[in-house]
Amino acid sequence: MKEIESSNLFPDRLYLIYRVGRLAFSSGIFFLFLSLSSISKLPVAPSSLFILGIYVIVSVALLLFSKKPYTFEFLLDEAVIFTLVASNVLNYNFFSIFLIFPVFFSTIILGSISGTTSLIFGLFLHIIFFLQKHNEGIATGVQTVLNSTALIAMFVAGLKLERKLKSQAFYIKELEKEKERTEFYKRLYEISANMAHEIKNPLASIKGALELIKEGKQNERLLEIIFKETDRLDRIVKDFLHLSRPSSPIKTEIFLPEAFQEILQSLQHFGKNYKLDVEPIKFKTDARGFYSTIENIVRNAFQWADSKVEIHCHKNNHTLEIIVEDDGPGIPEEEREKIFEPFYSKNPNGSGLGLSIVNKFILENKGTVKVEKSKLGGARFVVRLPLSEEV
Template sequence: MSRFIFSSSLFLILISLSLWREGIIIFNIYSIGIIFLYATVSLLSLFYKKENPYDFLLDIIFISALIKSNILYWDYIAILYLFPIFFSSFFLESGFTILFPIISLATYGITLYTTGMYTFQDLTVKLFLNGVAFFAIHIAGKTFARKLKNQATYIARLEEEKRKNEVFKRLYRISADLAHEIKNPLASIKAAVDLMSESDTCNKRLLELLKRETDRLSVVVNDFLMLSRPLDSHKTDINVKEMIKQIVESVRCMYPQKKVKLVIPDENIVITVPYKSFYSAVSNIIKNAFEWSKTIVVISVSCQKKILKLCVEDNGPGIDEETGEKVFEPFFTKKKDGTGLGLAIAKRVAIEMGGRLIVSSSIYGGAKFCLEIPIEQKEENDESADSR
C-alpha cells in the first residue's frame, strides 16, 4: 500500500521540484511511464500476503530508472535507495538481503556512468559515500528487526507465564480447600490407629502399615497447607547471604559428597520480605538441586534495579522441555519419595511476591532455577545512620 501511495503521489512531487528549480513545469514522458508502471505493479503486489525479494528488487530498478530518466534530480532521488535497503533488511529474514545494498550501489554507479557527466574520481567518491550509507542502513534494518523480534518473543513469554500463573493461583485456592477437608478425617484415622495399637489382639504388622501411611499422608497434607497458606503479612529484614549459608549447611549434611559453589557479592544484601515464605521457597529450590545434582551445586545471587535474582544450578540430568512445562505443578515429581510440592510451593511464593520462578538448562549440564522477586532493599549505610 505504501508503494502504491508513494508512486501515485510522486508525480506531484516531480512537478513541485520542477517549479522550484526551473520556474516552469517539465513533463518527462519517460519518467511518467516509469511511475505509471511502478504504480501498476505496486497495486498488483497488494494481493500478496507477505513481502518478497522481488518487491524490493522492483524498487531498486524503479529508482535507477528515475535517475536515468531525470538526471537533474539524482541528488534527491538517490536517497530513495535507502528505503528498499532498509525494509528488505527489516522484513526479510534471509541472509541474501546483503545483496540489496550491493545491487543498489551497482545500478546507481552504472546509471551515473552512462550519463558521462562525471569523472572517474567524482564517480568513485559518490559511490564510496553512498556505499557507506547503503550498508549502514542495511545493518540498521537487521539490528532493528532483531531487537523487535526479541522483544516480541519476550512479551509472548511474559504473557504465557502470566496465563500459567493465573492457572496456578486457581489451583492453589482449590488446594487449600482440599487440604482442610482431608486434614480432619486424617487426624481421626491416626488417633484411631494409635488407640488400636495399644490392644494386644490387633495385627501389629497391619497397624504399622496404617501408621506409616497415615504419617506419609500427613506430610503431604502439611505440604499442601504450606502451598495454599497466605504469605506472612509481617515482613522482616533478611541478610540474603547469611540465610543462603544456613540453608546450604542444613541441606549439605544430607549430601556430604556433593560440592557447592556460592557466587554472592561481598557486600551484604539486606532485603525486607516475609521471612517464612521466602525461606521456604529458597530452601525448596536448593534442596531440589542437591537431590538431582551429581557432584556440584552452584548458587548465584545478584540485585539490580530493585530485583533480587537468585539462581541455583546443578550438573544433574537436566530438565527437558516437556518436563519444564510440568515441573511446577503440584504432585508432579520424578523422585521415588517426593511429594511433588516443593517447587510448587516455591513457584507460588514467587507469584504472590510479584516475581517469577523460571527453569532453564544450566551450563553445567543440569537444570537452572532462577527466582526473581521485587524487593525493598535496605542500605547498610542507612541502617548505620539510624543506629546513630
C-alpha cells in the first residue's frame, strides 16, 4: 500500500514548495524595506511594514505547523498582495505575476472548488483596483483586462494539471491493485507448491513402508516410520489450519507464570537447561493463539539451543514484553525476515509454519516481534503485545 500512498506525494510537495515560496516572498520584502528604513526614510507606510511583519509570522507558522492546506490561506495571500499593491509597495503592472500563484496552486492542491474561489476573489480584487484607479487613463483598464485574462489562463492551466494528476493517481492505484492481485496469486501458488511438497515427503515414506509390509516384510521399524510420518502429516495439517484460522474473538484470562510452566512441561523431552523469569501478570487474550505463539517460539529455541535457553516475561509500561533466547547457532541477519514466511525452515523435521503462526497472532493483536543476536550466542526473539486487556 505504500506505493499507492506515494501517488499523493506530488500535491504534498507542491504545497511544501508553495509554503516555502510564501515565506521567502514575505520575509524578503519585509527585510528589504526594514534594511532601507535603517539607512534612509522608510519608503513605505509603517502600516504596510506592520502587515508584512504579521504576514511573515503567519508564513512561518504555516510552514512549521500546517500539514493540511486550506482555502483561506490562499485567499489571505491574495488579500495581502492586493494590500501591498494598494499601498504602492508593489507595482500594479506586476500584480498579476504574484496573484497567479495562489490561484494556480490552490487549484492543483485543493481542487477546482478552491481554485474557483481563489479566481473569483482575485478577479474581485482586480475590479476594486480598477474602480479606484480608472481615472488614471485607459492604460489602467487595459492592464486590468490583461491581468484578469492571465489569472483566468492560470486557473485553466491549474485545472487541467489537477485533472491530469487525478487521472495519473487513479492509474497508479489501479496498477497497484493489479500488482497486489498478482502478488497474492503468486504467493498462493508458492504456498500451495510448498504445502504439496511438505505432504508429499511423508506420504512417500508411508507408501514405501506399506508396500514393504504388503510384501510380507513387516517389522517394528516400518511401523515406526508409518506412525512417525502420520504424526508429521497431522502436525502439518493442524499448523496450516491454525495459520488460516482467524483469531478467536473470545478473550480468556491467562496467568502468565502458569502458562509458561505448562508450555515448558510439554518440551521437557528436549533435555535442555532453561532459566524462567516471569512476572505474575494476568491479562486477557485469545488463549489458544497465545499458547501456540509462545510454544512455537520456545520450541524453536529448544530445538536450536546447544544447552541453554532463557525466557523472560515482564511488563514494560502498557506492553507485555517476552524475550526468548538460546545459545545455539543463531539466525543470520539476511534470514531474520524470511523465517516468518510460510514453509521457510532450516529444520528438516519442522513444518515451516510455526513462526508464521507466531507472526500472524502478533500482527492480529497489534504487537511486534523482532529477531536479534542473543548475548548467549544464538537467537533472541523479542515479542511485545499491548496490555490494554490487563486485569
